[in-house]
């Protein structure tokens with residue numbers, strides 16, 4: 001078979017998958033070890049046809065796939081790999097550029113800088129920030145902590161008790177002290193209840209993982225400035241919402257941030273992985289990360305993006321983000337986000353009026369936190385039952401020590417019918 005024929009078959013597989021993904025059980029219905037047990041323990045001695053890969057994908061792997069592209073995937077933060085993003089990934093692999101220097105791919109470097117500028121404009125960020133792409137928000141936040149430690153010479157990370165665990169992990173890897181502020185009744189960081197005076201970095205979150213709550217960024221900015229600390233804003237999920245002017249209330253104070261992370265692979269229709277990291281202090285990033293050995297020296301006076309983060313080699317991720325921004329446009333992105341917020345508000349309204357159910361946190365963006373009356377064990381069992389149906393997939397968190405269900409809308413294929421189905425399945429499972 002030729003590349004063209006195999007490629008046509010793979011594309012047909014992808015198109016067919018996206019058409020039928022809603023009919024598959026959203027959560028993989030296998031036990032640990034099941035998939036590996038069905039695969040040969042040793043690698044092949046001789047070349048196999050690509051068609052065998054597609055066959056095994058269907059027969060062996062697919063039962064072990066949890067379908068993130070499913071319209072009833074409501075767990076964690078639901079995502080979408082849109083068609084332009086998928087096709088661009090193929091082109092990224094085809095070009096296989098390794099953009100560690102400008103000259104190793106001028107287009108990669110310049111498109112990444114341009115695309116990050118475009119996205120900054122779409123989100124309403126201040127002009128002139130330097131943006132580059134990392135793989136994940138965890139890496140973006142780790143890189144930022146490295147810079148903050150480097151420029152302040154301090155060793156303390158301050159965040160709220162609802163900050164994402166990637167902040168804890170960064171602090172642990174860097175052997176920094178982690179100081180967590182308590183939250184108020186709406187799960188927002190209480191900046192005045194934590195000592196920031198010796199902080200290297202204050203991390204404020206817009207759209208926390210458990211409830212999508214919004215830390216008071218202006219207060220955090222004030223405290224960070226007074227203390228001479230770096231301010232990092234983690235808007236990994238919710239930053240995407242700023243593409244809609246009516247959802248920009250939560251951007252207040254972000255203009256005073258030293259850095260900001262928004263994951264395009266969460267709520268901006270871009271396939272995993274594409275974490276967008278901006279900074280208003282690009283010289284500090286460069287100072288912390290730039291290390292150019294002799295064999296990488298070139299005569300051009302240009303920026304190499306490897307000087308702004310831990311990795312040397314970089315993928316042509318900008319191509320997929322560029323494809324998404326062009327093929328959807330501002331209004332296409334806005335339409336997707338508005339619809340998700342509308343559906344979440346609708347779901348919330350159903351829970352509110354249903355006896356025996358309760359909304360347990362203010363709804364922000366497209367995330368609803370709720371529970372059924374009864375014990376934690378009963379709610380946990382309810383979640384396991386609904387997920388086992390294969391009809392829907394939700395995840396949980398704990399708020400104030402209580403077990404809580406989370407329904408997050410973020411897949412472009414999700415319709416009102418899907419959200420209604422989720423509610424029917426939940427009520428039937430009680």
Ligand SMILES: Cc1ncc(COP(=O)(O)O)c(C=O)c1O
Nearest residue numbers: 136137138164166207208209236
């Ligand atoms: C607020 C927040 N920050 C950071 C992350 C980590 O994202 P990533 O998987 O890209 O590291 C998440 C993941 O859900 C998140 O919700």
